[in-house]
Amino acid sequence: xxxxxxKWAEAGDGDCMYKLAKIYQVEENFDKYFxxxxxxxxxxxxxxxxxxxxxxxxxxxxxxDYEKSMSLYKELVETFxxxxxxxxxxxxxxxxQGVEKNDKDLLNYILETINDMYNxxxxxxNINFLARTFVFKTRRHNECTMEYLQAVERRRIAARVRxxxxxx
Amino acid sequence: MDVKNLIQLAENGDVNAMMExxxxxxxxxxxRQEDKVGDVLSEEEFLEILLAxxxxxxxxxxxxxxxxxxxxxxxxxYRMAAEAGNAEACTEVGxxxxxxxxxxxxxxxxxxxxxxxxxxGDPNAMRVIAFRTDNAEEKFKYFKLSAELLKPGLNKQxxxxxxxxxxxxxxxxEKDISKAKKWIAKLDEDHAEYxxxxxxxxxxxxxxxxxIAETSTNTMIEMAEKFIQKNDFVTALKWYKKxxxxxxxxxxxxxxxxxxxxxxxxxxxxxxAFKWYSQAAQHDYNMAKIKMTLMIYRGIGVEQDxxxxxxxxxxxxxxxxxxxxxxxxxxxxSVARYYAAKMRENGEGCTKxxxxxxxxxxxxxxxEKIEEYDSVRFIPKAIYxxxxxxxxxxxxxxxxxxxxxxYEKTFSLESGKTPYHKEAVKKIMWMYELGEGIPxxxxxxxxxxxx
Numbered sequence: 001x002x003x004x005x006x007k008w009a010e011a012g013d014g015d016c017m018y019k020l021a022k023i024y025q026v027e028e029n030f031d032k033y034f035x036x037x038x039x040x041x042x043x044x045x046x047x048x049x050x051x052x053x054x055x056x057x058x059x060x061x062x063x064x065d066y067e068k069s070m071s072l073y074k075e076l077v078e079t080f081x082x083x084x085x086x087x088x089x090x091x092x093x094x095x096x097q098g099v100e101k102n103d104k105d106l107l108n109y110i111l112e113t114i115n116d117m118y119n120x121x122x123x124x125x126n127i128n129f130l131a132r133t134f135v136f137k138t139r140r141h142n143e144c145t146m147e148y149l150q151a152v153e154r155r156r157i158a159a160r161v162r163x164x165x166x167x168x
Numbered sequence: 169m170d171v172k173n174l175i176q177l178a179e180n181g182d183v184n185a186m187m188e189x190x191x192x193x194x195x196x197x198x199x200r201q202e203d204k205v206g207d208v209l210s211e212e213e214f215l216e217i218l219l220a221x222x223x224x225x226x227x228x229x230x231x232x233x234x235x236x237x238x239x240x241x242x243x244x245x246y247r248m249a250a251e252a253g254n255a256e257a258c259t260e261v262g263x264x265x266x267x268x269x270x271x272x273x274x275x276x277x278x279x280x281x282x283x284x285x286x287x288x289g290d291p292n293a294m295r296v297i298a299f300r301t302d303n304a305e306e307k308f309k310y311f312k313l314s315a316e317l318l319k320p321g322l323n324k325q326x327x328x329x330x331x332x333x334x335x336x337x338x339x340x341x342e343k344d345i346s347k348a349k350k351w352i353a354k355l356d357e358d359h360a361e362y363x364x365x366x367x368x369x370x371x372x373x374x375x376x377x378x379x380i381a382e383t384s385t386n387t388m389i390e391m392a393e394k395f396i397q398k399n400d401f402v403t404a405l406k407w408y409k410k411x412x413x414x415x416x417x418x419x420x421x422x423x424x425x426x427x428x429x430x431x432x433x434x435x436x437x438x439x440x441a442f443k444w445y446s447q448a449a450q451h452d453y454n455m456a457k458i459k460m461t462l463m464i465y466r467g468i469g470v471e472q473d474x475x476x477x478x479x480x481x482x483x484x485x486x487x488x489x490x491x492x493x494x495x496x497x498x499x500x501x502s503v504a505r506y507y508a509a510k511m512r513e514n515g516e517g518c519t520k521x522x523x524x525x526x527x528x529x530x531x532x533x534x535x536e537k538i539e540e541y542d543s544v545r546f547i548p549k550a551i552y553x554x555x556x557x558x559x560x561x562x563x564x565x566x567x568x569x570x571x572x573x574x575y576e577k578t579f580s581l582e583s584g585k586t587p588y589h590k591e592a593v594k595k596i597m598w599m600y601e602l603g604e605g606i607p608x609x610x611x612x613x614x615x616x617x618x619x
Contacts, residue, residue, distance in 0.1 A: 004560065013598050015556070015591060043594075046587035080587045121425060122396045122404075144455040144503050146547065149462070156429040159436070 009036065014043030021048070034063065041072065049076055050085065057088075057097065066098030077113060083153040086110050090161055102168045107161050114158045119151045178245060183252045190245035190260070197238035197270070239270030250281065255288025262293065286310065291317035295327055308340030315351075328354050329363045336367045336376075361386050385416035392419075401431040412444075420448035421456040428459075438469030457484055458504055465507070478517030481508040485532075502545045505532035509550060522563030529553040535574075548581040552588040559595070568605025572596065579619075593619050 002023055008016040017040035024033040037055065040048035053072035056065045070092055076085035089110060093103050171192065177185035243264050249257035262281035265274045279300065285293030291314040298310035311334060315327035332351035335344050348367070352360050361384050368376040368390070381387050392407035405426055411419035424444035430436025442463050448456030457480065463469050465477035484504035509528035511517055533550030555574030558567045578592040593616055599606060600613035 001560065001562070008604075011598075011602060013595070015595060019560075044590070046591060082587070122393055122422060144458045144501060145545070146503055146506070149459075149503065152425060152429065152459075155431075156436075159430045159432070162432075163430075 009039075012043075014040050014045035014048065017043065018045050018048040018051075044075075044079075046076075046080060046082075050082070053085075053088070057092070066092070068098075070098035077110070081113065081117065083150055083157065086114070086154070086157050090157060090164070094164065102164060104165065104168075107165055111158060111161050111165075114154045114161075117151075117154060119154050119158075121148060121151050121155065178248065181252065183249050183254050183257075186245045186249035186252070187254065187257060190242045190249065190257070193238045193242035193245065197235050197242060236270070241270075243270035250284070253288070255285050255290035255293070258282070258285035258288060259290045259293040259296070262296070289317075291327075292323070295323060298327070298330070304340035306340075308334045325355060325359045329359050332363050333367055333370070337370050365390050385411040385414045385419065388414075389416065389419055389422075392422075399432060401426060402433045405434060412447075415451070417448045417451045417453040417456065420444050420451075421453060421459070424448065424456065424459065438463070442469040454484055454501055454504075458501065458507075461504075462507070465511075474511070474517035476517075478508065478511045481505075481511065502532055502534060502547055506547050506550055508532070509553075513553070522557070524563075526554060526557040526563040529557070546581050548578045548586065548588055551581070552578045552592060555592070555595075566605075568599070572599060572606060575599075 002020070005016045005020040005023065009020045017036050021033050021036035021040060024030075024036065034055070037048055037052050041052040049072050053069045053076070056063065056069035056072070070089070073085045073089050073092070076082045077089065089106065092098055093101070093107055095101070099106060171189070174185050174189045174192070178189050243261070246257045246260040246264065250261045258281050262278045262285060263269075264271055265278035265281060267273070279297075282293045282296050282300075286297050294310040294314040295318070298307050298314065301307055301310075308331070311327050311330040315324065315331045318324035318327060328351055332348045332355070334340055335348035335351060337343065352363055355363060361380060364376050364380055365386060368374065377387055377390060381391055388407050388411035392404040392411070395401070395404040395407065405423065408419045408423050408426070412423060421444070424441045426434055427437045427444065428441035442460065445456045445460040445463070449460050461477050461480040461484070464473050464480070466472065481504050484501055485508045505528065509525060509532045512521065512528050513525045514520075529550045532547055533554060534546040535551060535554065551574055555571050555578060557563050558571035558574065560566070575592045575596050578588055579596070597613050597616035598604070600609045600616065602608070
């Protein structure tokens with residue numbers, strides 16, 4: 001498996017680079033893990049970008065780079081609207097990592113991004129395509145979809161951002 | 169009376185015989201089995217069903233051909249009876265033409281047959297026309313007629329409900345609230361409630377809701393929504409709690425959401441959220457069960473417990489969910505299936521097993537139907553994982569053609585903003601460029617690069 005991955009990773013496949021990095025992580029070969037993770041993140045691989053940003057933020061001191069981590073998270077939010085990355089940015093804002101503490105512009109940007117998306121989890125309004133099917137007798141709105149869970153997360157992050165903005 | 173005699177009679181122009189023989193073929197043409205609600209399959213049992221399906225597929229195709237033949241015959245005799253002027257048969261012909269059962273689809277012709285059925289006095293045809301027509305007066309006329317003529321049942325309730333709504337909103341007739349109320353009185357509790365909620369939404373008149381607000385939980389939820397629209401979450405929470413006190417699981421789950429999110433004026437409280445979710449989960453409400461299990465999985469509000477999380481997800485994933493009595497299909501929850509597969513992949517709360525992982529992702533992604541009437545919801549993330557497994561030969565035998573197929577599927581399902589859409593494009597492009605497992609094709613690679 002490792003040889004296959006190495007062959008394809010060297011040929012330039014971002015996804016295989018990430019998988020290879022994970023194997024080196026298990027083998028505790030951290031230099032190679034870091035190297036392949038970086039390369040994979042450069043190909044804009046979603047999983048690798050997320051993990052690399054995390055390593056840059058919480059890893060050992062010599063590799064720590066808040067600015068780079070922040071820019072990766074921003075890119076993840078910009079291109080993929082990823083909820084976890086939104087939350088990470090808010091975390092970093094709160095702790096003043098790679099950005100001014102409670103940076104208003106950045107927090108407002110997150111809020112705007114969330115408000116641009118469809119977040120109505122409470123309204124039924126005839127048929128709510130996000131999550132619900134109206135059912136007689138059982139009186140239940142039964143189905144739980146990925147989109148619904150993501151909308152809940154976004155509402156939570158938005159509420160958190162609004163609170164931070166109000167306090168400062 | 170045997171079939172041959174009936175056919176003889178039908179050929180000689182006996183309308184009753186035509187109907188009887190058509191019904192006979194109709195019964196034989198449906199191979200439908202009863203769905204069982206609330207059954208729990210173990211993962212092994214499920215895999216057994218899957219394998220069994222593969223081995224008996226030959227026999228199935230034969231019986232499917234037979235089904236087709238019976239459907240054609242049923243259509244033939246219904247058509248004969250319809251042309252002889254039987255209204256019920258006209259409706260059947262219209263229905264078959266619309267859905268393409270035993271005959272080629274033809275919506276225009278279908279409408280004509282329904283009209284003939286309605287003019288001949290068949291209430292089922294009237295109901296269909298009422299739903300399809302754009303003419304408000306015709307709509308009203310046929311709803312009212314079918315409401316009077318139909319046998320008691322869901323369809324009759326539906327027609328009565330629509331008639332009441334038309335009176336209340338003044339559509340196709342003069343607005344008459346007292347008549348609307350008379351019609352609502354004929355409805356059973358659920359339909360009455362639903363009609364009132366719809367009327368209040370359409371007319372914006374508040375008095376409708378107030379009449380039933382003290383007894384009906386759905387209406388309490390409706391009231392809460394009105395306050396949410398005004399961004400008054402505190403009052404909305406009060407209405408939800410009222411409904412929850414009357415055992416409304418939906419309200420319990422929504423209260424959980426409010427605490428989980430920390431909406432305006434409500435202090436965020438994970439422990440409280442967990443409490444409400446688990447209360448709803450005790451009433452067998454899958455939505456709340458999933459949210460509760462996610463909190464256990466992530467360790468939010470409670471201590472993280474991977475074993476319990478995996479157990480719960482698997483159980484929800486393999487439990488048939490009831491989607492009501494209106495003909496909506498039963499299905500298994502795909503979100504729970506996805507998380508069960510994800511935990512299996514990482515070996516969280518269970519042993520790592522790449523074969524089982526692929527199988528679970530395949531089901532979670534909606535690539536396998538568990539039973540014929542399982543309506544599938546695709547999850548692209550899971551399909552991407554299956555493609556990857558084929559690409560690397562991880563848990564299945566390496567197969568580039570299949571990998572390519574699933575990557576293309578992922579691509580077609582996702583829009584530009586989602587992560588695995590782009591990954592799939594890159595992978596396909598790269599496969600064509602290097603000729604990895606499939607014939608090298610630079611022009612196709614270029615084509616994909618543009619996407």
